[in-house]
Amino acid sequence: MHWQVLQNTGFQRSLKRLYAETVMDFPAPSNLKAAFWMAGWLTLMLTMAIVGREATREIDTFQVMELRALIGIVLIYPLVHLHGGLSAMKTAHPVRHIARNIVHYGAQYSWFVALGLIPLAQVVSIEFTMPIWTAILAVIFLGERMNAWKIAAIILGILGVWMIVRPEAGTIDPGQAWALAAAIGFGVSIVMIKALTRTDSVVRILFWMLVIQAIAGAVPAYLVWQPVPNHLWVFMFAVAFCGTFSHYCMTRAMLYADATVVVPMDFLRVPATAIAGWLIYSESIDVFTVAGASLILLGNLLNLKQAGTARVR
Numbered sequence: 001m002h003w004q005v006l007q008n009t010g011f012q013r014s015l016k017r018l019y020a021e022t023v024m025d026f027p028a029p030s031n032l033k034a035a036f037w038m039a040g041w042l043t044l045m046l047t048m049a050i051v052g053r054e055a056t057r058e059i060d061t062f063q064v065m066e067l068r069a070l071i072g073i074v075l076i077y078p079l080v081h082l083h084g085g086l087s088a089m090k091t092a093h094p095v096r097h098i099a100r101n102i103v104h105y106g107a108q109y110s111w112f113v114a115l116g117l118i119p120l121a122q123v124v125s126i127e128f129t130m131p132i133w134t135a136i137l138a139v140i141f142l143g144e145r146m147n148a149w150k151i152a153a154i155i156l157g158i159l160g161v162w163m164i165v166r167p168e169a170g171t172i173d174p175g176q177a178w179a180l181a182a183a184i185g186f187g188v189s190i191v192m193i194k195a196l197t198r199t200d201s202v203v204r205i206l207f208w209m210l211v212i213q214a215i216a217g218a219v220p221a222y223l224v225w226q227p228v229p230n231h232l233w234v235f236m237f238a239v240a241f242c243g244t245f246s247h248y249c250m251t252r253a254m255l256y257a258d259a260t261v262v263v264p265m266d267f268l269r270v271p272a273t274a275i276a277g278w279l280i281y282s283e284s285i286d287v288f289t290v291a292g293a294s295l296i297l298l299g300n301l302l303n304l305k306q307a308g309t310a311r312v313r
Contacts, residue, residue, distance in 0.1 A: 034257035037249045038265040044246035046272055049123065050280065051238040053115040058232060061112045064239060065105070066221035067228070069214035071240035076206055079248070083203045091200055091208065100192040101212040107185025108213075110178045117175025119283040121274035125164055125293035126179040128270065131303050132157035132296075133187030141191060149302045156299030163292035202251045206244065267297050 055064045080089060091097060114123045132154050138144040165176045196205055228236060253262045270293050277283035 030256045034253045034262055035265065037253035037256065038262060040249035041246055041253065041266070042269055042272065044242040044249060045269055046276060047238060048242035048246060049115060049120050049273060050276060051235045051242065052112055053120070055232060055235040055239055056112055056116050059226065059228060059236075060221075060224035061109055062217060062220040062224050063226070063228075064112065064236070065108060066214065066217045067236050068240045068243050069210045069217065071237060072210045072244040073207075073214065075241060075244050076203070076210060079203050080207055083201060089204050089207050091204060093196060093199065094208075096192065096196055097205075097208040098212055100189055100196065101209050102216060103185055103192060104189040104209065105213050105216050107182045107189060110182035110185060114175050114179035114182060117178065118173055119285070119289070120277035120281070121270065121283065121285050121293070122164060122176065122289055123179045124270055124273040125289060125296060126161060126176065127183050127186070128267075128293070128296045128300060129157045129161055129180070129183045130186045130190065131300055133184045134190045135303060137187055137191045138194075153299040153303035156295045156302065160292040160295035160299065163288050163295065166288060202248065206247060209247075210244065264301065267300070270297065 052064070080086065083089075111123070111127070114126075135144075135146075135150050135154060139146045139150075161180065165172055165180075193205065200208075250262075253265075274283075274285050278285065
């Protein structure tokens with residue numbers, strides 16, 4: 001009865017449009033819609049950094065990641081249902097999914113650890129070297145060509161990291177080392193996922209990411225498990241929600257616009273995170289972090305110089 005009433009309402013028409021856009025592989029290009037999805041990505045990633053830091057203050061990182069995966073499976077199920085249910089999540093490349101998600105799990109763990117050790121702006125700035133490592137790995141393992149723009153991007157990225165870390169000072173901050181390990185791990189993950197996007201949908205990739213990482217993290221989480229204080233559950237759900245749907249927002253943005261349009265929008269995350277760190281945690285930003293982040297972002301722009309249209313199924 002309720003559905004019959006909804007059939008003649010604007011709600012049903014909106015639902016149909018949402019469904020059509022969700023399952024359509026290649027919607028019409030739209031920079032406005034790409035900006036909308038990127039705004040979602042930026043908001044979720046900024047929130048993720050803050051709630052992730054708060055959650056790992058009292059709960060071990062392994063437990064936070066396990067809860068993130070388990071809650072994420074529940075959160076993503078409506079999308080799984082829209083895409084044909086669990087039967088449609090079957091993949092012809094389970095080994096690739098497993099390998100990719102083990103690497104991604106390690107990178108994600110490193111990122112969470114770094115959040116608690118160094119200013120947020122440094123974590124995000126170093127994270128932006130990910131495309132640099134991806135370019136290097138793609139040349140080595142995927143046979144992609146190394147042109148002058150990529151070489152310049154790599155040099156600028158390495159110089160940017162050097163300015164932030166400043167190894168000549170005698171010691172490297174452990175938090176910076178964790179952030180760099182996360183960036184390299186995410187770069188490896190991107191290279192490994194490249195082949196998967198040719199055969200598996202975004203929802204299928206996200207589904208297996210959550211399932212595999214829940215299984216991989218079960219034993220480490222069990223060894224450190226403790227009751228979650230009531231006041232921390234909101235952070236746990238926020239970590240799960242942001243971690244799950246931030247990826248979805250990015251892939252949706254890539255469907256509506258070229259990488260040369262989408263990726264520069266993500267650069268706003270660096271100043272936004274720096275401002276959030278200053279407002280919430282009174283974190284100061286030194287000139288070396290600003291200069292290093294600028295070089296890394298410039299390297300990313302050069303890497304996009306000859307980028308073509310990036311479409312994800």
